[in-house]
Amino acid sequence: MQANEQRRPLAVLAGLSALVLLSAAPQATALASTTSAARLENTAWVVERLGERPPVGSTSLTLRFENGRVAGSDGCNRYGAPVTVRGTTLQVSPRGMSTKMACAPAVMQQAESFQSALRNSRGFRLDGGRLRLLAADGRPLLVLVPQAQQLVGSSWRVAGFNNGRQALVSPILGTSLSVRVLKGGQLAGSAGCNSFTAPARLEGTRLRIGTPVATRRRCPGAGVMEQERQFLAALPTAVSLRLEGDALELRRADGAIALSLRRVPAP
Structure with missing residues (x-):
């Protein structure tokens, strides 16, 4: 009888521990998502590689995270679209906006490839100071470096x-x-x-x-x-x-x- 009474508090304690862990899990997930999104918010990037290729000529492809949206230049036109970031997943909404300026054929083709890469991104990775936007299979679609913000001397x-x-x-x-x-x-x-x-x-x-x-x-x-x-x-x-x-x-x-x-x- 005494042995059962001694075991009961341990069982109750184990149950409480499991309950605490279960209730904390959603909070930890939410915190991880918030932290991950915060790492990208108000950051600005320039494309180093589109797939395996550098940008065409002197074109500059940019990406900025701001107020739950991405915006920038695809090398020809300016664009903007809502973005969802949770954990290491990232998805740009297809319901975006873009200006309609015409550019040289090679630049237009690059802009289409860039927009396609954005729409098909399903995750991201930050490493070595670079941002990599990843396809569903983990393949890098875009590799970006931080936008230089220093203006003095420019x-x-x-x-x-x-x-x-x-x-x-x-x-x-x-x-x-x-x-x-x-x-x-x-x-x-x-x-x-x-x-x-x-x-x-x-x-x-x-x-x-x-x-x-x-x-x-x-x-x-x-x-x-x-x-x-x-x-x-x-x-x-x-x-x-x-x-x-x-x-x-x-x-x-x-x-x-x-x-x-x-x-x-x-x-």
């Missing part, structure tokens, strides 16, 4: 600027507009005719640019001086930035693009 060519009339326009043929990010919170560059400098403050993706100061040379050519005025006026309207591969967008408070820039490779 140089950019202006591809488009807001002309102040709600339009993003390209520089006049034969003119070159540029921006360099200097140490000490300064921008410098060419406004197409004159050189300029401007104070700048960057906090994460938030940006504040002061009034530019430019040299006062007058240059010939139809519209060159008006272009310079519009470009220098657009600079201080930028309040945020988005870096995607070799493309940099400076945006105004209303979300409109103030400046669109392309990175100039280091010599």
Whole structure:
């Protein structure tokens, strides 16, 4: 009798332990999923290999995780789609959106392959500083490296600027507009005719640019001086930035693009 009474508490204790383990399992699974998703949230990547191949020419394919969505550039168009991340599983929704710009045939084919790789991804692995998106059989579909976020010391060519009339326009043929990010919170560059400098403050993706100061040379050519005025006026309207591969967008408070820039490779 005493032996049975001594065994009963052990049996009860074993039952309680099993109950605790069973109740903790869903919490551990949820925690693992949350932790895994958090590792990707607000990260930005650039494709190193699409299947077994590097990107075509100078194209840049990018992937950003933000607020339960993926977004970026497929080398031709910008895209965005919801994404679900649980544990090491990952699935991009086929109900995404994309711009519809036409590009060279090889670039368009690459963009289609990239979008197909995203849609067919069923898992991911982080190792060696790289992100690998995996097919259902574990085969790597995309290999990506972290997007470099360092701007100090970088140089950019202006591809488009807001002309102040709600339009993003390209520089006049034969003119070159540029921006360099200097140490000490300064921008410098060419406004197409004159050189300029401007104070700048960057906090994460938030940006504040002061009034530019430019040299006062007058240059010939139809519209060159008006272009310079519009470009220098657009600079201080930028309040945020988005870096995607070799493309940099400076945006105004209303979300409109103030400046669109392309990175100039280091010599």
